[in-house]
Amino acid sequence: MSNNIHLRRGLDIPLAGAAALKTCGVITPGTIALKPEDFKGIVPRLLVREGDKVLAGSPVLCDKQRPEILITAPVSGTVEAVVRGEKRKLLEVRIAPDAAREAVDFGAREASGLSGDEVRDLLLRSGLWVSLVQRPYGIVADPAVTPKAIFISAFNTAPLAANPEYVLGDQAEDIQAGVDALGKLTRGGVHLSLNEANYEGTPFHRIENVIQHVFSGKHPAGNVGVQISHIAPIRKGETVWTVSLLLTAAIGRLFRTGKVDLSRKVAVTGPVAKDPAYVDALPGIAMRDLSAFCDSTAGDVRFISGDALTGTNVGAEGFLGWFDNQVTLLHEGTEREVLGWAKPFRFGKFSATRTYLPNALPGKRYALDTNTNGGVRAFVVSDVYGKVLPMDIFPVYLTKACLAGDIDKMEKFGIYEVLPEDLALCEYVDPSKNEIQAIIQQGIDLMIKEMA
Amino acid sequence: MEDNKTTQPGLFEKGGKLGFLHSTVDAFDTFLRVPATVSRKGSHIRDIVDIKRVMIIVVIALIPAALFGMWNVGYQHNLAVGDTVTGFWGTFWYGFLKVLPLYIVSYVVGLGIEFTSAQIKGEEVNEGYLVSGFLIPLIVPVDVPLWMLALATAFAVLFGKEVFGGTGMNFLNPALLARAFLFFSYPSKMSGSEVWIALRKGETFVDGVTGATPLAHMSEGIAGIQGAGYDWWSLFAGTVPGSVGETSIIAILLGACLLIATGVASWKIMCSSVLGALCVGWLGTAFGVTDVPAWYQLLLGGFAFGTVFMATDPVTSAQTECGKWIYGFLVGALCITVRLFNPGYAEGMMLAILLMNTFAPLIDHCVVSASIARRAKKLRTV
16 A cells, blocks of 8 residues: 555553354343433433334434424334433433334435435434534534535444454445435535555445555554544644544445434453444443343443443443443442552453563463543653554644643644544553543533634 | 352451551552453453553663662762772772662652551552652752651652542643752752762862753853763763763663553653654744754753653653654643743753643643544434
């Protein structure tokens, strides 16, 4: 690859529990939950009541400010419960699926023959609009804006991430249709980033009507934000959109069949997952339906929707996120190791630094847990963060600017280019155990408020 | 989690009977056992390295210098009083007993203040003082009165660190600040020829022994240094008078190897500091300011110790990678400049590092601004 962009900085965490490339069963969910919190930048308004019948594609929620942005049911059934939290904050809309599996018919269309407005209209009505994520800020895209370009990453380097060739390899036609549709929404084209290591092996390098980029390197090379910063960094005032490959396929299916079909293969992974593998499932399935994977001897288990670096702790009674196709099961590390910090060796534990012996045996996978391995301190060490962030920014300076709430500095240090997920590895390696992702999110929230 | 609220807080937990001792108990507890805290937000898994680990590696790296320093204290004493019969262990024991009180004072005073201020602020106790407390006895003359050391330590911890918010917030190296306090407050105890060698009561120097450090002969040129009996090997091995831990280049190099191998200290700062020193040292000989060869400067005084253990302090050095090169170079260059042009006070390392500590934020500011400007330019042309 002559135009390969090689990223030298990064870190692949050798976490144990990668899913074997096999699908063991279909999850027939008892309950599907839609969680408004999955959709950043949306203030949800409820459009259904308990007991209402919905079809796959029927509106369930909309945005209060922009009511044309709908969130629709992923499955047909009955609205079972509306779960609210403190101050009546809407947490979940639970749907009991029926056996009929009916879907609203939006009418199959050839995406290449449509105008941008028609594509936008169909995406909004079907509820798939929310799969478009705007950068800066990582919020649901604004339909009134035409983005500079749309970016899709065709590979995922996050720990134990679902293998895109396995879960989407047979959906190349859907992805093609999705790309064609997305191309109508921007004048800058659709950018597709592929992994150099598997360029020939992936069916996605044959996707047409895209501007192809090839990346190599460790995590976070597969993060779309990192890719954008190397392809065309986001300037102040610019807007780009990103879509996951998974949802590009769902968009393509909408155009090809006229139906909302969010079914996906979900990788159940993690050190305490028994026989980690894939399941056929839907977004919003209950973690309880995956309990067969949970090693009962492992003690307290954390159920994470997403990967171990950026996922959400949903709990054993929680539900899979709308954007996620991975579940990570981790042991809650509440055991207290005696003099852990002083030992020369700590077998079975991994450090990205060279402060422990032996340092990362090649090929060895580690059963990491959720212990922070230390108390929170001020930033002391200065050179560990840059080593895992292949972007042209100073992560600690940006984090401190976010902590200080200094808009000018945040702008200078590149707040427009990052989402918390891009600095997840900085948080992982931080010896001072600061919550860097939360701090960045707090900075982004402040930007949204101040720049509105 | 809900039912936790209804249970009584433990004896030392916040709200418990002795809850006000929370910070202290927590410090000892987490010292013995890794805390049971799990990640709440963000990344669910975290690296096993923490600040305790980083600090303990620096302490381990200092051990060779400390052990050699103890032996050397005894050795210098034997030389000074003409004792030729005391064996290796006896010599070491003499030095150990002389240095031990320095350590006790340094840790009791420093940790006392650290614990008290953590208690007052209700925060966890920082580990930073583990290193500072180990460094302070190694950079003072062995004969320093203990009350002076206590005062200097208290000053360094309070005004060098705690007023800024503790470890990570300070801009001056606390250990060096303690030494600077001693130097400026009690100059008679920190320079001259008598302070570097520990004598028992009633003992006097035998004829021919001056007790002066090699650096004191700096102004007399290379002939002066060698004439006083300090050849390059004795300087390299460290069998010369000086601050407790700074004399042996071999012991310091051992520590440097560990620091670089573990990645705890920046090799960039060490390299550039040596480069800076060689540069100015060479200029000094080229313009006839001195006839001491540039490489000799690396062996003298506190240069090596400062370069490896003090200049590389991650909090007070430059934070940016490019800034580290500039910072290190200037530390080395300034140190030798002070040596060459200030005959009154030949040891330039302390002042060089403290001055560069002050300028490190400025260096970082320039590096970061340049990077931002470059980025802005790149963005305009994209």
